[in-house]
Amino acid sequence: MKLLVTGGAGFIGSNYIRYVLSAHPDYHVLNLDKLTYAGNLENLSDMEGRSQYTFIKGDICDRTVLDGLDFDAIVHFAAESHVDRSILDAAPFLETNIAGTYNLLETARKRKCTFVHVSTDEVYGSTEDGFFTEQSPLQPNSPYAASKASSDMFVRAYVETYGLRAMITRCSNNYGQYQFPEKLIPLAIINALNNRPVPVYGDGMNVRDWIYVEDHCRAVDTVLHKGEAGAVYNIGSRNERPNIEVVRSLLRKVALHLGRNENDLMHLISYVRDRAGHDRRYAIDPSGIEQRLGWKPQMSFEEGILKTVDWYISNKQWWQRIISGEYIKYYDAQYGERLRK
Numbered sequence: 001m002k003l004l005v006t007g008g009a010g011f012i013g014s015n016y017i018r019y020v021l022s023a024h025p026d027y028h029v030l031n032l033d034k035l036t037y038a039g040n041l042e043n044l045s046d047m048e049g050r051s052q053y054t055f056i057k058g059d060i061c062d063r064t065v066l067d068g069l070d071f072d073a074i075v076h077f078a079a080e081s082h083v084d085r086s087i088l089d090a091a092p093f094l095e096t097n098i099a100g101t102y103n104l105l106e107t108a109r110k111r112k113c114t115f116v117h118v119s120t121d122e123v124y125g126s127t128e129d130g131f132f133t134e135q136s137p138l139q140p141n142s143p144y145a146a147s148k149a150s151s152d153m154f155v156r157a158y159v160e161t162y163g164l165r166a167m168i169t170r171c172s173n174n175y176g177q178y179q180f181p182e183k184l185i186p187l188a189i190i191n192a193l194n195n196r197p198v199p200v201y202g203d204g205m206n207v208r209d210w211i212y213v214e215d216h217c218r219a220v221d222t223v224l225h226k227g228e229a230g231a232v233y234n235i236g237s238r239n240e241r242p243n244i245e246v247v248r249s250l251l252r253k254v255a256l257h258l259g260r261n262e263n264d265l266m267h268l269i270s271y272v273r274d275r276a277g278h279d280r281r282y283a284i285d286p287s288g289i290e291q292r293l294g295w296k297p298q299m300s301f302e303e304g305i306l307k308t309v310d311w312y313i314s315n316k317q318w319w320q321r322i323i324s325g326e327y328i329k330y331y332d333a334q335y336g337e338r339l340r341k
């Protein structure tokens with residue numbers, strides 16, 4: 001099978017490509033990525049030179065790039081992915097997440113190829129109690145979530161109108177190796193290693209439902225092979241945690257590594273102004289994909305977090321190049337500042 005993976009130089013996309021090429025060594029993967037500030041070819045340096053892997057620098061909004069490529073299925077990760085950035089400027093989110101997805105859908109329609117649309121639990125909005133199921137209403141609250149919900153609706157329309165074999169996955173918060181240090185978990189680890197304040201929004205009691213990135217990648221691959229056209233699959237691993245608890249747990253692990261007193265590192269916690277429209281709680285019910293496709297998460301939160309902290313400790317060069325600005329091309333002053341403080 002020839003797979004077109006979009007956004008493969010980002011966090012989840014790069015982990016997915018590594019997973020696919022180890023699970024299906026006979027596949028060929030085309031990685032189409034624009035290399036925005038979040039795209040980094042170092043995430044896939046171990047794939048370079050492999051005959052089963054080809055990188056193409058290109059924008060999913062550019063139909064001419066897509067027309068020149070040969071593939072059997074699309075797994076679509078490319079997106080503007082950071083909620084805070086969407087609050088500052090939603091324009092690139094509309095462009096890539098909506099118009100870019102439309103372009104890919106048109107390509108898939110013409111070629112009659114399978115399309116896996118990697119979406120997010122954020123399209124459901126926030127829930128005080130209970131869990132998001134695939135039947136929950138879409139109530140996106142951030143411009144990022146609204147752009148993802150909009151692209152989900154286009155995917156649905158292409159299934160209904162043109163009979164496209166497309167599936168939508170809605171996953172909860174991922175963590176693991178190669179996550180860009182604007183997101184909570186890598187930001188907290190890196191700031192703690194650098195003895196810098198760790199910003200916690202609001203009262204720190206917002207709840208996120210965490211999943212190890214490799215479990216997500218395996219789920220996407222399961223959907224590609226076994227998914228039913230038009231189906232939506234929620235992906236999560238029943239790991240709800242208030243943000244402050246996640247941060248404390250990370251600080252404890254970093255303290256252990258540095259041989260420092262835990263309480264010294266707890267002083268780094270810095271409560272800052274809340275995110276506008278900050279969703280209070282996400283909680284995914286993954287029983288649909290478990291029962292229908294036989295997927296199950298394998299990584300516990302404790303073990304996954306330990307692996308992640310270890311990875312950031314062992315791969316300082318990777319993130320130091322990012323936060324020093326050597327690698328950042330489009331990183332704006334506000335975000336650069338926040339990482340450095």
Ligand code: NAD
Binds near residue numbers: 007010080171
């Ligand atoms: P990321 O920001 O780390 O990576 C996004 C990648 O897309 C980058 O390599 C970037 O260069 C590329 N890209 C952006 N615009 C592009 C364009 N116009 N053309 C081609 N490439 C482009 O994101 P991530 O965290 O890896 O998320 C990947 C996908 O998974 C996104 O669709 C996101 O909505 C979804 N998702 C993420 C999470 C999470 O917790 N990170 C959870 C659920 C779903």
Ligand code: DAU
Binds near residue numbers: 084119120171173208
């Ligand atoms: O739920 C899936 C979503 O998870 C994905 O669709 C998004 O692409 C991904 O970015 C992520 O969104 P979040 O906004 O939940 O992730 P983030 O890491 O930005 O924030 C996690 C929580 O931590 C959130 O409640 C905000 C809070 N936070 C975040 C940052 C960056 C802080 O308290 N301090 C911070 O510095």
